[in-house]
Amino acid sequence: MYIERYGTGARTYFGLHGWSGSHSTFAPLAKHLPAGATLLSPDLPGYGGSRASRPEELGQVADVLAAALEEVESETLTLIGNCSGALLGLAALERKPSLQKRVERLALIDPFAYTPWYFQLFMAPLLGKVAYYSTFANPLGRVVTNLSLRGHRTDETDLTHSFRGIDHEVSYRYLEILTGIGSIERWANIELETDLIHGARTFSAIKRSMEMWQRMWPHARVHTLASAGHLPILESTEELSRLLFR
Numbered sequence: 001m002y003i004e005r006y007g008t009g010a011r012t013y014f015g016l017h018g019w020s021g022s023h024s025t026f027a028p029l030a031k032h033l034p035a036g037a038t039l040l041s042p043d044l045p046g047y048g049g050s051r052a053s054r055p056e057e058l059g060q061v062a063d064v065l066a067a068a069l070e071e072v073e074s075e076t077l078t079l080i081g082n083c084s085g086a087l088l089g090l091a092a093l094e095r096k097p098s099l100q101k102r103v104e105r106l107a108l109i110d111p112f113a114y115t116p117w118y119f120q121l122f123m124a125p126l127l128g129k130v131a132y133y134s135t136f137a138n139p140l141g142r143v144v145t146n147l148s149l150r151g152h153r154t155d156e157t158d159l160t161h162s163f164r165g166i167d168h169e170v171s172y173r174y175l176e177i178l179t180g181i182g183s184i185e186r187w188a189n190i191e192l193e194t195d196l197i198h199g200a201r202t203f204s205a206i207k208r209s210m211e212m213w214q215r216m217w218p219h220a221r222v223h224t225l226a227s228a229g230h231l232p233i234l235e236s237t238e239e240l241s242r243l244l245f246r
Contacts, residue, residue, distance in 0.1 A: 002049025012074035018083030032241030086111035199228030
């Protein structure tokens with residue numbers, strides 16, 4: 001698995017990108033990385049430099065991520081999950097419970113706690129995959145989708161930009177895997193210091209998800225970034241960095 005490295009410090013942050021992202025998702029945070037810290041940003045199996053390993057099931061992805069986390073040498077280790085990357089990170093901790101003694105903290109950015117109806121539509125027999133390709137693989141579909149979602153982003157960001165140039169068969173397979181995860185209660189026994197971070201203008205499903213995460217983990221701290229939508233890394237980089245690298 002390809003892993004981009006920023007910094008050389010002993011405090012390590014391991015960032016997992018979302019559904020259509022790559023290691024470059026975390027690049028905007030690099031200039032805010034404090035001295036004494038390292039940010040590791042892998043390409044999930046099937047994406048970017050990790051394209052040789054296509055995902056087949058959740059357990060396979062979780063095993064790859066767990067193995068990568070086990071190899072990290074650090075004084076402290078924070079696991080950052082962006083959007084669906086949060087779910088995959090938790091799956092890795094579930095798959096390898098011993099990692100819960102190595103990971104000191106979770107920082108989950110705009111994580112879904114359930115599959116909203118608009119993603120479920122893409123899983124419909126026959127027409128679901130056609131709808132996915134029309135929405136995300138087609139340039140015009142991406143433009144229309146981004147315009148329709150302008151209430152959940154800033155004027156400078158594009159919610160469909162990350163779908164350009166990716167392997168859409170891999171992307172669709174991840175969507176199948178993610179929609180098959182089921183209830184987040186499977187991770188109720190993960191008791192780590194946790195920060196839940198979301199943009200004020202993000203999707204209503206994320207806001208509802210925040211309530212679900214906090215009901216499951218009453219100890220979790222919830223942070224709202226006033227100037228951000230669903231892309232806090234791009235839309236509120238400096239404020240987010242202060243929360244992540246505190």
